[in-house]
Amino acid sequence: MGGRVASRRRVGQDPGLVRGAAGALLGGGHCPPLPAQHVRPVPSEPCWALGRTAWTGSADRSAPTSLGTAIRAPSCRSCLKAGLRAGPKPEQPGHSRHAFWVLPEDRPSFPVGPWDNYTFAQPGIQMKVRMLEELVSRIDEHVHRHLERHEVRYLQFAFRWMNNLLTRELPLRCAVRLWDTYQAEPEGFSRFHLYVCAAFLLSWRKEILEEGDFQELLLFLQNLPTAHWGDGDVSLLLAEAYRLKFAFADAPSHYKK
């Protein structure tokens, strides 16, 4: 997986970079700029472990969990703790969970904004789960309402889908096939994955609607029967995800209530 050698990505200095990250997290590179109060000025000290500029200073804990917080909150405590704020020190071993995500520049399809995914409180992951919820509510209101009615929260099952990119949900051969597509697809990991998750959830539509009990529903959603899945199943999943992406990606109000 990548390498620490590649960790010194171009370090952005202007808040525009933050907006770019926000755009990517929201599933579009053409996201309107955030209101100024939501953008924390990016300090000049580069966090080489993240391969980009670190957010220094204390995170504002009193702020509500909103888009703004999600973007500015990660002050990357681990990196700060490890003394990684004192400028680039390529000889110092990086932080493994960050190093894992640091890939060469020529892999633009890898998650944009990993610093939001695998830092304290994982605001990036939480935001993606909320995006999935919003998307499913537009695609299949019936399923969405059913989950809501039985008090099943998306965070209870989809957190892992986002955190591990479905590697825990699918047999290894299928995960490899899936990731292969993510590599080929522009913004595969950061954007297309969301549609795959929606297609994945809705592929269990019948079973979900048949369960009328919180516990059974959650047990089912946390242990989906995919052990027998093969290439064909992943192809179907991907085809459905493409369909959803075309129908919903550029139409944020499509079927919106």
Place this chain on the structure above:
Amino acid sequence: MAKQYDVLFRLLLIGDSGVGKTCLLCRFTDNEFHSSHISTIGVDFKMKTIEVDGIKVRIQIWDTAGQERYQTITKQYYRRAQGIFLVYDISSERSYQHIMKWVSDVDEYAPEGVQKILIGNKADEEQKRQVGREQGQQLAKEYGMDFYETSACTNLNIKESFTRLTELVLQAHRKELDGVRTRASNEMALAELEEDESKPEGPANSSKTCWC
């Protein structure tokens, strides 16, 4: 369909990463043990129905991830828990010392009156032991908790500790449960009374009943 249980409780497993929370749970619910470690992501969920004092208790058990980065997620589950297992690993002094931190989290996020129990897991690893049994007992005493040394591997004290915590929760909620029962019987008595009162009205009333 008859209800399969009388009461439902939510129990929570917390403790450092790698102390064996998931293994405890798998042993208890499925009687399985896997020695390879695969870390929990966020929160896992299992349930089991057991009988305590003749009451069928369904327990929902939330198995949380021990790693620090998941804690904003896992803390959301404290609020609804009625019983909490605080787990450390007897072969890790560090995990034992962190119990203090886990207790303070419970104090901060869990509801008042939540029942707690201290578990020293991996009791089968005697040769790697770093935390004495007395140390565990001492700590449990300090916090007023019950204490068990368990082993998911050899199935030591697993059922006992889960049953004990369920008993504690049941005891703590006995008053409420009794309250529910009393209220229910009171309502029944009231209904009977109303029925009695309506009787003197005679046939007019009974014909009214027919229209319903």
